[in-house]
Amino acid sequence: MNGFEIRRENKKKDILNAALQLFSMHGIKNVSIAEIAKKANVSQVSIYNFFQSKENLARLAFFNMMDGIMSDLEALVASDLSFREKVNTMHFISSEAGNNFNEIFNQIEFINDPIIQNFLDEYGKNKTVPLFMNLIKQGKLEGDLHSEISSESLLIYIHAINKALHSNSSKKVQSDLGKLFFYGLFGPSN
Structure with missing residues (x-):
């Protein structure tokens, strides 16, 4: 990437981070593009150029949040921890993510958005299920999950x-x- 492309990508990340912070504090409906632009230190035009609308920005912030959580979970499952340690840590990560998700994105119109639903379906098939299958395999090998x-x-x-x-x-x-x-x-068991 050249300097222009790097600055462009950094600006997009700044916007996504600012949006996620503001959405978590006030909810999607209560945050304006102007507030996001101010927090990200960019123009409103830049936000529209990169993301077209606040709704699309919210979707991409959600996708970005999901990717961050999944990266943490993939690193955890690939680690040398025992099955039980992984499940305990996964429970903590999932609880924290669930709290953030509920505060930011658990709005009927957002969660029922066909684009969000399609994303969640594909994410489940391609990311979540394979991750859990690896974890289940380890649990069976370590005797923590019933092999039958x-x-x-x-x-x-x-x-x-x-x-x-x-x-x-x-x-x-x-x-x-x-x-x-x-x-x-x-x-x-005792």
């Missing part, structure tokens, strides 16, 4: 727990679901 339960069944179970954890449940319910995930109905 199919990986598909485990994936469905993980998805159901994850969905419940990211619902509007109380912190107590979320904590209890985490305990159920790790220890089952009978609790930790």
Whole structure:
């Protein structure tokens, strides 16, 4: 990349970061392009040139956030940690991401956007499922997951727990679901 292209990419990153910060503090609807431009130290015209609209900027900020979370999760799964350590850390990363997601993007019109839905479907197939399949394989090898339960069944179970954890449940319910995930109905073995 030449100097112009580098400056252009840096400006786009500054806009995305400013938008994400402002969206997290005030919600998408309550943030104007002018506020984003001021925070990113760019002109409003630059934002429209790069992103066409606030809605498209919000989508791209969401995609960018998802890519950052996925990078963290991929590095975690590729690490030398045990299965249990990975799952504990993944739970923390997912909880933090879920809180940010709910505050910023959990608006009906945003989450029901066909472009967002398509992105989530593709992301699930191409990124999330392979990541969890690798984690499940490790869990079975280390004896933490029952070897006779199919990986598909485990994936469905993980998805159901994850969905419940990211619902509007109380912190107590979320904590209890985490305990159920790790220890089952009978609790930790002595």
